[in-house]
Amino acid sequence: MSLFDTHQEDTDDEEENNVNEQEQTDSADVAFVAKLKSSRTLASILKTIDFADDAIFCALTTGVKIIVEDKQCVQGNAFIDTRVFDSYELVRQVRFRFHLETVLNCLNIFGVPLDPVTHEPLPTNVAVQIHYRENQTHPLQLYLEEDGVITECLIKVLDDTDTIDFDFQTENIVSKVVFKASGFKEALSEIDLKADCIELFITQDVPHFRLIANGCGGSTSVDITQDSPVMDTFLCTEPVHNRYKTQFFQYILRALSIASKLSLRIDAAGILCAQFLIYTEKDKPSLVEYFFGPDEEVHEHEQNTQPSDIVLVED
């Protein structure tokens, strides 16, 4: 099934044939091909984790995983399930590093129309195909098409690097709170983001959930109680009182605008895992998660390789 079936001109068909032919001749090298009817899906998810220059791209059997790290103790992961894609062909699992901003610019190459009222990006009918050949000297190929106009983007990939393992103790979670994204966004809307850090309090007594930002000249705080309709789930085994850098909450705000649910989990070490459930056009949701380390308790994370089942075959 070709995504380029919106146009009927011969010239475009020829172009497509050329591309297909090229694919067939080099098919032995092709490791990964994915197609999406709307590039907006991928672009909006990538935008939420756009806080560093480079990102790691992993094509797995379950879907695509993109990892972004900021040296100041934050890691952002985006999972896009295979069922979100219109077509997903994986020959070999791949993993490489790429420049995130460049890929985002390419995905938005036909422009980003904004809703005049909400200033949110409107959906477009720009289709995208991602091709990647095994050999890392070959660039990452992105083909974007809108109304018969095709743009081919060739992006150099970089060497893979290790990613931080936050060692998030899923079996040792101290607290877990699930919010509705729109309500939580409203709660965070007036918090002072110029403060250095934000304190998080989670207790079993009222107020159950509290965020405090201490700025100069005063402070702003938000309290959400357990019976609030904004809070779906509340679990707290021990009282939590941690400080996190304010910019982390800016990332959270960014992801909240496209998410439908947010889950915050804190483990015994104070590491905060924020997961966002994002529904795009398909029924299968995508997931974006952040790991934040607490402030003033910076651990020296071990530089482990990602404990996943990816094996990069180097010839």
Place this chain on the structure above:
Amino acid sequence: MTEKKVVFVIPPEHIRHFGKVLQVLTKLGEEIYIESIAKTNGLSFRTANQARSSYSCITFNRDFFQQWPQDDLQKEKIKCRISAKRCMSALHAALSSKLTRLELIFDDLASDLSFILHCRYNIIKVHSCFYIDCEKLQARFDKLSYKNCVSVMSKTLQELTAHFPAKWDEITICVTKDQFIIKKCDEIVRDDDSVAVGMNFQVVCEPREFLSYDIQYQSDITFCLREFKFLLGLADLLNLPMTMYFDSRGRPIVFYFDAEELHFDGTFVFATIANREGETDPSISMTQSSLNDISTMEEDDLVSYRQCTMITNGTNQGGKKRSALSSSPTLQTNTNPMDRQSNFDEHNISINPKQKIVATTTELVDTTYTVFSQQSMVGLQQSEDFMADMTDDEDEEN
């Protein structure tokens, strides 16, 4: 102030008014002075701009609030100031979401004022800012002493001035018994000291536009447009009769409104230019009349005025101030013929900087105020009871 927390609660129907009205105040000054008035059972919010050429005061009565401090406010006097910026962000939060309740809590121990916003979905937001105990901010003016008093619906006034662009510095009103003209006159001073008139823009109104029109003195006064526009921003919220008190040049113009059903009132005092000057030349041209204006003000008053504006603990000059006020009405009549003359002679005013410099150093103790194109005639005084209060506090401490 006491150890307890002083709590004021505003019901949801009044929150919007509270927020909008205070937002105007935050634009008019850098700090908001809050004071509880025991006599009339009210809470007042005041501000003055940096140049001290405008003063604003909004007083909320007891009935505006759902909950008022239990104890008598005589014992728990509130007299403090907070940063307008922090207040603005708290008010912005209060206005942007639907609140079920807004609480103002003055915590004396921590010296902070908290705005507690009860939002929907059981979310509570708290904005707190530090406050500094200070003396009262009070402008010296007497509404009854003005010769001209005009009352108009604030929305009408807003419509009349809507197309005056905010980037213009000043606005002039020329008032006679038959006409009320709002205008802006562009004067360009050329090198040879001749004055050319640029674009003229005016709105002419008849007395029947106004609710009341009592003019006994032909006026031609100029004041700051920017602050006036902020004030008229309130007109969107409340279309109320606004009363204007004014007479001669140099005397401040007073705007007053009383929202009885909403239980608050507001007073805005703007300084007016003492004499017309060229648009491009920021210096003041001092004619003899305005010189007399200032020279008859007692020097002590000006000294205390300067001290007050630095917000230091100065000594009370209460007694002397009273006499200055009583002398001002007679002052105005002396300058009347001079002012009228200047009205017709507007194109030929020559600006003599030398004259200005001489005048200011001898007659005006503080030359800093003449640098601004508006002469600030708004006097600020210490509270009459300041000395008394100070001794009270000391007694309490002892």
